[in-house]
Amino acid sequence: MVEEECLKSKKSIKMQAVALRTSRSISNEECTPRQKSDVGRAARKAKRIRFLVNGDRFCKGVVVAVTHERYRSFDSLLAELSNMLSENKHLPSGVRALFSTDGHKISQLDDLEDGKFYICSGGNNAIKKIDYAALNNVKPSRSLTKLQSTHTVLSSPSKQPYLNIRPKIIFVVRSGTRPRKIIRMLLNKRNSPSFEHILTLITESIKLDTGAVRKVYISSGCQITQLEQFFESDDLFFVYGSERISQDDLKLDFEEMKTVQSHKRGLRRPANELKNGTHCMDESGKRVPQLPKTTKANRSITSSIPSKVLSRYTIGDRLGDGNFAVVYRCFDKRNNAEYALKVIKILDVPQMSQMIENELSILKSISHPNIINLISDLVTTTDVYLITELVSGGDLFEAIARCTDFSERDIRLMTRNLASALAYLHGLDIVHRDVKPENLLVEYDINGHVLHLKLADFGLSQKVKEPLYMVCGTPTYVSPEILTQDGYGVKIDIWAAGVILYILLCGFPPFVSENNIQEDLFNDILSGTYGFPEPYWDNVSEEAKDLVCSMLQSNPSLRFSAEDVLDHPWCDEFEL
Structure with a gap:
């Protein structure tokens, strides 16, 4: 069973674990170098893009300089747009999707084009048909600084603390009869772009009998009215709708306190105890759990390397092996550049071919400084050959x-x-x-x-x-x-x-x-x-x-x- 094989510890290549990739098989074809994207150049070159609001014929939108350096993911961009447009009534739940003017949904940063404008939507619904082009009336020659200064109303100074928000788990106490319901929630930049967003998030999670959450207090009696207050030292919040509250409501009874303390401990064991009752140190001071040993393959892969690989690369020493693969050092004969060659044995087991296709397809579609880079690949009926960058420090x-x-x-x-x-x-x-x-x-x-x-x-x-x-x-x-x-x-x-x-x-x-x-x-x-x-x-x-x-x-x-x-x-x- 593949499930069982997947659960076995395997020693994944000593110095070059790189993965399988492609959605197609390339039989007996010459390894072709993969066209590398210049990540550094792409990060430095900002795309200046105007973002308008779905269905809002009056909002001029905001202009943002989009780079991979500034936004680590597509969700980061959506979160910042939600913050910048948080007061727009057409986006009560923030920006959840982006569309081009022809209605095509944008799913990644690379889909955005410099100088174009896009429509922010609060859901996955189609964009409303209004004349967005008329709203995008700012000439390209104008500077980003000027564009932003004309729309400061959309990004008020009160929203600036958003930039310093740290992820935080809070405890929310629901109003009602004791012992009251207490839940934990994770707040971060993406789900908490504004104070109103947090109230909506708590409302959906806590489900008050009186409807929406309208008032939030901490145990000292101070009412929470600003976004940044959720991210200060307090982590226990009491929430109410339209009902009246008393000072006693802001105190926990014994059962409620036990609930909060058990959550805060996170079920962690005492500091002086290790797993399975083994204490930190015995008399020799050596009784500590050890990192589990990996499982190395008992066999060696001896399949011959195709001539089309050998004609391009000189094969060096063996760097490591795993359950299904062997990794060698290799050198490009044209420029003596050093790479790693991973040889993966194709076994006749269910789903393995599909796994290889999935892996190759994914590897060919990604590029990131902290992900191993595929240079070229060759798939035969018995083996997969991957040429990857070499990381000389080992795993x-x-x-x-x-x-x-x-x-x-x-x-x-x-x-x-x-x-x-x-x-x-x-x-x-x-x-x-x-x-x-x-x-x-x-x-x-x-x-x-x-x-x-x-x-x-x-x-x-x-x-x-x-x-x-x-x-x-x-x-x-x-x-x-x-x-x-x-x-x-x-x-x-x-x-x-x-x-x-x-x-x-x-x-x-x-x-x-x-x-x-x-x-x-x-x-x-x-x-x-x-x-x-x-x-x-x-x-x-x-x-x-x-x-x-x-x-x-x-x-x-x-x-x-x-x-x-x-x-x-x-x-x-x-x-x-």
């Missing part, structure tokens, strides 16, 4: 296995790089499904500091059009929703990244089986319980621990997105 698993002691600065950089890659993929509705140290390639400088990290091995990646149910991944990094088979999406990658961050900070995983029994491991993951045991976490910052907790939320709706990870203060404090 992250090897570094951890060597007991490499990464500084918090290096861990922060790697986390940012991984989150950036995932934000890009998730913005395209692509889930990786096998994020783990073996699939993360690291480059170092001459002093041993991390320069950058790249995500590789897209063998399990897939476009997410609806909830997925196939059980796959690597056991240590698999998320609760995969195990419960209730349907999952892109946030399973964030869970896996949270497990990796935990390992990097302390040296062992948050979820383990003492006897290496897979069922015990899965039960541990489903429990959602973990801790920060002494002395291994003593020197780790509180902000780093907070990010771990936000990424290892068992409830996917409360779990950070990749964008939230990048917005977190710990990631944002990157030191050059």
Whole structure:
């Protein structure tokens, strides 16, 4: 069964895990170099675009300089447009979709063209037929500064704190008889562009008997009236409709307090206890869970490399192997450029051909500085040959296995790089499904500091059009929703990244089986319980621990997105 194979730990290429790609088979064709996009140039060149409002014949819209550097994903652009146009009555729920003037829905940043104008919509409905061209009456020669200054009413100074919003989990207490209903909610830039948006979000979640949420208080009695107040130190909020309140309503009874405290602890174990009852240190000081060993293939792939590959590349030493692949160093005979050659054996098992097609198709459609770059590929009846960029530092698993002691600065950089890659993929509705140290390639400088990290091995990646149910991944990094088979999406990658961050900070995983029994491991993951045991976490910052907790939320709706990870203060404090 493919599901069972997917769940086996596999040593994913020692130095070059790159994934399979293409939606077509290329039999006996010469490897053709892939046309690389100049990411740096694209990021520097801003597209100046006017955004109008669907059905609003009076709003002149806003002009935005769109670059990949400014907007890490399409959702980031929608969030900023929601903030800029938050007072427009035609967009009560913010900007949810963009359309061209001919009604074509825009789904990614690359679809936007410089100098054109687009229609902002609050849903997926077709655009209303009005003369948008008449609204777009600003000459192209006018500067962006002038354009923006003519529409300051749309982006008032009161909205500026939006730029400093950090992702935050809050507790909302519903008015009513005690014990009152208390829910947790994740607020971030994307779902909280304005104060009114948060009230709508709470209304939909809390469902007051009196209708919409109109008043929000904190325990001190202070009423919340501004967006930025939700992101200050308080995290407990009492919400009401039109009913009257008393000071006693802003106090929790014993049962309510227990509910909040259990949520705040996040079901974490005491600081001095590890998983399965194993305490931090025994008399020898060595009783600590270890990072699980990967499973290496017992066989070697000996298929001959086609002459059309050998005529172009000189094959060097073997870099690593996995369950289905071998990786070699290779050199381009034209310019002696160094690459990696990954040879994947096509096995006669159900769904493998489809997985190869999915992977190749995805790899050929993406380009990001923190994702391994495919140079060329060749598919035969028995093997897939991938020429990829070479990352000489090896994979992250090897570094951890060597007991490499990464500084918090290096861990922060790697986390940012991984989150950036995932934000890009998730913005395209692509889930990786096998994020783990073996699939993360690291480059170092001459002093041993991390320069950058790249995500590789897209063998399990897939476009997410609806909830997925196939059980796959690597056991240590698999998320609760995969195990419960209730349907999952892109946030399973964030869970896996949270497990990796935990390992990097302390040296062992948050979820383990003492006897290496897979069922015990899965039960541990489903429990959602973990801790920060002494002395291994003593020197780790509180902000780093907070990010771990936000990424290892068992409830996917409360779990950070990749964008939230990048917005977190710990990631944002990157030191050059």
